Amino acid sequence: MPDITDELAPHLLERFHIGGDWIPGHSGRHATVVHPATEGTVFHAALADTDDMDRAIAAARHAFDNGPWPHMDGAERARLMTRLADGLAQRSELLARLATAQVGMPISLAENLVRTGLARYHYYAQLAASYAFEDRRPTARGHARVRREPVGVAALVSPWNATFPITAHKVGAALAAGCTMVVKSPVESPVEGLILAECAAEAGLPRGVINVVTADRPESAYLVASPDIDKISFTGSVAAGRMIGLGAADRMARTTLELGGKSAAIILDDADLSAALPALAPFTMLFSGQICFSQTRILAPRSRFDEVVDAYAGIVRKLRLGDPWDRQTQIGPVVNARQRDRILGFIDEGVSEGARVVLGGGRPDGFDRGFFVEPTVFVDVQPQMTIAREEIFGPVVTVHAYDDEDEAIRLANDSDLGLSGSVYSRDGERAYRLARRIRTGQVGINGVELAPSVPFGGFKSSGLGREGGPEGLEAFLETKAIFMPAAA
Numbered sequence: 001m002p003d004i005t006d007e008l009a010p011h012l013l014e015r016f017h018i019g020g021d022w023i024p025g026h027s028g029r030h031a032t033v034v035h036p037a038t039e040g041t042v043f044h045a046a047l048a049d050t051d052d053m054d055r056a057i058a059a060a061r062h063a064f065d066n067g068p069w070p071h072m073d074g075a076e077r078a079r080l081m082t083r084l085a086d087g088l089a090q091r092s093e094l095l096a097r098l099a100t101a102q103v104g105m106p107i108s109l110a111e112n113l114v115r116t117g118l119a120r121y122h123y124y125a126q127l128a129a130s131y132a133f134e135d136r137r138p139t140a141r142g143h144a145r146v147r148r149e150p151v152g153v154a155a156l157v158s159p160w161n162a163t164f165p166i167t168a169h170k171v172g173a174a175l176a177a178g179c180t181m182v183v184k185s186p187v188e189s190p191v192e193g194l195i196l197a198e199c200a201a202e203a204g205l206p207r208g209v210i211n212v213v214t215a216d217r218p219e220s221a222y223l224v225a226s227p228d229i230d231k232i233s234f235t236g237s238v239a240a241g242r243m244i245g246l247g248a249a250d251r252m253a254r255t256t257l258e259l260g261g262k263s264a265a266i267i268l269d270d271a272d273l274s275a276a277l278p279a280l281a282p283f284t285m286l287f288s289g290q291i292c293f294s295q296t297r298i299l300a301p302r303s304r305f306d307e308v309v310d311a312y313a314g315i316v317r318k319l320r321l322g323d324p325w326d327r328q329t330q331i332g333p334v335v336n337a338r339q340r341d342r343i344l345g346f347i348d349e350g351v352s353e354g355a356r357v358v359l360g361g362g363r364p365d366g367f368d369r370g371f372f373v374e375p376t377v378f379v380d381v382q383p384q385m386t387i388a389r390e391e392i393f394g395p396v397v398t399v400h401a402y403d404d405e406d407e408a409i410r411l412a413n414d415s416d417l418g419l420s421g422s423v424y425s426r427d428g429e430r431a432y433r434l435a436r437r438i439r440t441g442q443v444g445i446n447g448v449e450l451a452p453s454v455p456f457g458g459f460k461s462s463g464l465g466r467e468g469g470p471e472g473l474e475a476f477l478e479t480k481a482i483f484m485p486a487a488a
Contacts, residue, residue, distance in 0.1 A: 001035055001325060004101045005043050007094055008191065009198075013045050016052060016214070017197030019059035020207025026051040031187040031214060036104030036333035037324055037370040045190040048213040050222050056182045056211040060153045061228045063208025064180040070150045072178065078129035080205050081175050085121035087199035092118065095164055095192060102189040103160055104333040104371070105287055106324045116450055117165035120468070123452035124172030127473055131176070142486035148477040150178035151254055152230030155223050159236050160188035160335060161290045167193060169456070169467040170233045171210070177476035179231065183212045184223055188335060190214040229253060231476060235292075236260075238391075238417075238461050245464065256465035256475045258292065258457055260391045261419025264412035265295040266434065268405075268425040269303060273311050276424035276446065281315045283422075283448040285375055288334050289343075289395040293420035295448065297388065299408050302401040309379055309399050313359045316375050316397075321364055333371040334394055340371040343394030347376055350387035355398070356380040383414050391417065405434060413439045418459030422448055441466070 005013070015022040030044040048056075064070055069077070088095070092114050099110035134147045156170040163186060174181050185193035197212040215223070217240075224232050224244050231254040234244050241259040248255045265280050267273075284295045300308035324332035334340050340363075347361055360376030373395055381388050381398040388398055402408040412421060422444040425431040435443040441458040450456070455466035465475050 001038055001040070001101070002097065004097055007097070008043070012191055012194045012198070013043055015046060016048060016056070017194060017201075017210070017212045018052070018056045019062070019211065020201065023052075023055070025049070031190060031216070033102050033188065033190070034336065035101060036335055039369050039371075042101050045187075045214055047187065048215040048219050050219055052213055053182075053215065053219055053223050053226075056213050057153070057223070057226050057228050059208040059211050060180040060182050063206060064150070064153050067180070067206050067208060069180060069206050069209045070178040074128040074131055074133055074176070077175060077178065078125045080203055081121065081125035081128060081172070083203035084175075084200055084205065085118060085125055087202050088121060088196065089118050091195055091199065095195065098191050098195075099164065099189070100324050102191070103335050104324050106329045106332045108327050108329075109287060113162055113165045117168035120165065120168035120452045121172050124176040124473065127470065128176035131470070131473060139483060142484045145482045145484060147480045147482065148474070149480055151476050151478050152179065153228060154179045154181040154231040154233060154476060155184065155226075155229045156181050157184045157220060157224065157232070157234045157236065158186065158193075160186040161287065161292075163189040164192045166235050167196065169472060171196065173467065173472040174231075174233070174476050175209070176473050179476050180209045181211065182223060182229075183210060184220055185212060185214040187214060187216050224248070227251060232256070233467070233475070234258070241463060254475070256457075256467060257463040258419075258467060259461060259463040260292045260393075260417060261294070261440075261458060261462055262297060262389065262391050262415045262417045263293055263295050263420040263422075263440065264297040264299055264415075264438070265422045265424065266299045266408050266412060266438075267301065267304075267308055268423065268427075268431065268434070269301040270426045270430075271424040272426055273304075273308065277308070277311050277315055279447045280422065280424065281312065281319075284397045285316065285319070285331060285395040288331055288373065289397075290334060290339075290393050292391075293442070293448070295420070295422055296392065296397050297411075298397060298399045299402050299411055300399060302403050305399075305401045309358060309377070312397075312399065313377050316359055316377060319375055321372065321375070331375055331395060334373055335371065337371055339393070340373055343373050343392060343396065346387055346390065346392045346394070347396060350378055350381070350385065350396075350398075353385045353387075354380065354382070355385055355387060360395070383411060389415065409434065409437045413437075416461045419457075419462040420444075420448070422446075
């Protein structure tokens with residue numbers, strides 16, 4: 001494994017970025033980042049306590065209440081945001097290597113997700129320049145000026161599994177709106193946010209607009225509970241999201257919550273499996289299934305069920321499992337031992353409840369070190385089984401049979417979650433009609449896609465609000481109407 005610490009300035013591991021300065025942690029505590037493929041230590045990074053959080057919140061509050069950022073017009077913010085995006089692009093190779101070093105993401109996937117994040121920063125810079133932050137509407141007495149103003153100080157909490165592109169959704173929209181922010185980096189992947197702060201300073205963003213700290217759960221809870229936080233954008237577990245939502249509602253803080261999925265891919269009876277399954281398979285076990293929109297439930301027509309299972313298992317069987325630094329690797333390790341053991345526990349529970357493993361089902365041979373789990377495919381799965389209902393967040397896929405379209409929709413919607421999904425058919429309009437009946441925030445036809453201009457988020461327990469597109473920007477805005485007399 002390359003020694004990535006040689007590429008990092010010391011302040012990225014030893015300090016936080018608060019109020020425009022690089023400040024050492026108050027407690028002197030550090031998080032240890034362990035490489036998931038080797039179980040060796042990658043580096044130690046400073047870990048915040050509540051005093052550090054107070055300083056970061058105060059810096060963001062001061063920058064919003066007194067600084068120029070909220071009062072700049074969209075074009076001014078866009079100019080600095082473009083410089084920020086350009087600075088991040090110059091560090092794109094480092095950002096990809098960090099994802100591989102910290103969380104074991106295969107390097108080829110890491111490079112793709114860095115490009116996704118950069119596209120989001122550029123999109124929001126362009127949107128800031130073109131968005132109508134004010135319009136005029138006639139009234140009986142004259143007119144009203146309807147303004148869309150920044151909501152205030154935002155707490156932005158990203159997960160470890162795709163830290164850079166998920167943070168880009170949040171930071172890009174918050175900056176475009178004119179908010180200041182505290183970016184809370186996860187302990188598993190602490191460095192991307194600090195590189196963001198470094199680039200923001202180089203781009204000339206005002207001091208205190210972007211403050212970055214690395215913190216564990218107690219300090220994260222302290223952050224989102226602060227009365228000086230006006231807006232919370234959180235990506236993570238349903239349980240944590242519910243707690244955040246309850247606390248935010250008590251003080252009327254605005255929230256965006258993206259909380260995971262149990263997405264269904266419906267293969268219709270007319271689908272061309274030679275095209276459909278290669279398009280679907282990469283999105284079933286992307287990053288070893290540790291992606292919220294993974295298509296982890298495949299629904300196949302009973303008349304073609306065995307054909308679908310055999311073809312899909314054949315594709316998965318050929319996926320290359322191994323060293324995430326190898327560009328040929330498609331399935332790497334999961335993030336840590338706790339996650340590995342959790343996934344294996346779900347597999348054991350699936351077997352004990354009567355489901356049948358047709359591929360995988362345990363730890364792979366030949367991997368004495370690292371947190372590896374075999375790509376696993378289940379059949380004979382009933383809708384009430386745990387593996388059919390819980391988000392496993394690992395390389396585990398269930399395949400279900402259905403008799404007609406109505407049953408396929410019932411199975412797809414039989415979940416407390418509703419984040420993503422997909423439909424595969426030779427007839428695009430038929431697939432579209434079915435997609436309209438699926439209760440999820442996104443549905444792909446004959447594939448899965450991410451686009452910075454399109455909203456991302458879920459129905460039901462998958463969360464509240466949307467990230468991406470104009471909808472993501474509007475989540476960081478408040479609307480004010482100012483009534484003007486006719487003479488004004």
